[in-house]
Amino acid sequence: MTFEFEAEWTRAKGEAIMRLASAGPSPAPTAQPSPGASPSAAEPDLGLVDGPVRSKASAIRTANAEARGKSTLDDAGAVGRGHAGWVAGAAGNDCVGTWQRRxxxxxxxxxxxxxxxxxxxxxxxxxxxxxxxxxxxxxxxHEDA
Known part of the structure; x- marks a missing residue:
């Protein structure tokens, strides 16, 4: 079983090395190869795409910031003052305050x-x-071998 794992691991490493060696430079490499470096030293396009996730996270922050300004509730005490004899105003204020905190x-x-x-x-x-x-x-x- 160990031999099978070693053989599979060696095969997988070889495939990964070949893929990296054959990959072209990415559209915006982060590091430039030195003048004497081999072509494989350029940054290959590994398909690492994080833009959509970052965009969603940014949209979540924006929507949440906008919602914070719209989630205020009116003063429940206004109902109690508008209707003489109602004592529910203070309880309503407590309820609204608790809800807004939540x-x-x-x-x-x-x-x-x-x-x-x-x-x-x-x-x-x-x-x-x-x-x-x-x-x-x-x-x-392996390239230099």
Whole structure:
């Protein structure tokens, strides 16, 4: 079983190295190869697409910010003052205040979720890039052989 794993692992590494070696440079490389570097040292397009996730996180933040300004409730005490003899105004104010606090707490959770989404996207993209860099470095040894 160990031999099968080693054979499969070697095959997978070889395929990854070949894919990296044959990949062209990405549209906006983050690092330029040195003048003496081999063509495979250029940043390949690994298909790491984080724009849609970042766009959704940004849209969540925008929608949440807009909703915060629209989620205020009218003073429930106005009902009590408008109808003499009603003592529900104070209880209504307490209810409205509690509800508004809960809405703010939920809005904070939405902001936290958008932040976590962005942070998670960054971590995944960084890890993918680190793996690609390690594979590229391992492939460089094979190119010079």
């Amino acid at each position: 809405l703010r707490e939920l809005a904070d959770l939405v902001d936290d979720a958008a932040d976590a989404l962005t942070s998670g996207t960054n971590a995944i993209t960084d890890e993918d890039q680190a793996i690609a860099d390690r594979l590229r470095a391992a492939g460089g040894a």
